[in-house]
Amino acid sequence: MYRSMMQVFVKRSAQALEFYQNVFDAVLICSYYNEDGTLMHSELDVFGQVIAVSELEKENTVSGNTMMFCLHFGEGKESIVQKIYDSIKDGANIINPLSKCDYSPLMADLIDKFGVRWCIFV
Structure with missing residues (x-):
């Protein structure tokens, strides 16, 4: 295995990415945007751990998938x-x-x- 990361899907992903950068003094590793300005995928270095942030699409919602x-x-x-x-x-x-x-x-x-x-x- 090359690596593991934590991934979160949220609404208002671009705002969430900026918020988490500030909260954790995180370094932006990468970001890829959808045409509508939401995040297809992004990664932050949070104290040496990767937290990925992406836009929550309705079809991606799974009941019981809470962490x-x-x-x-x-x-x-x-x-x-x-x-x-x-x-x-x-x-x-x-x-x-x-x-x-x-x-x-x-x-x-x-x-x-x-x-x-x-x-x-x-």
């Missing part, structure tokens, strides 16, 4: 987790606000304004 992106930074990286949380929480559905939990001294669980669920923790 969470879990980003584990490790102890000593609390400032990174705090910055991400502060950037991503606007317009989000906060399931668990940034706080201590059983497995981490700092964790947040939320669904962002594009409908993507994230667990961010040290």
Whole structure:
């Protein structure tokens, strides 16, 4: 296998790509646009991991195909987790606000304004 990546399909994909670039201080690896300005495919380098963003087409929707992106930074990286949380929480559905939990001294669980669920923790 050459590589693996996480891929997310969202509405307003071009806006989502810009949002995730800012939230994660991500580097754009590539982007390919559809004629209507939505993303056919794009890739971001998020702390050494690839997150791909594409436009959600109605025919691509599958019931039960729900997942969470879990980003584990490790102890000593609390400032990174705090910055991400502060950037991503606007317009989000906060399931668990940034706080201590059983497995981490700092964790947040939320669904962002594009409908993507994230667990961010040290």
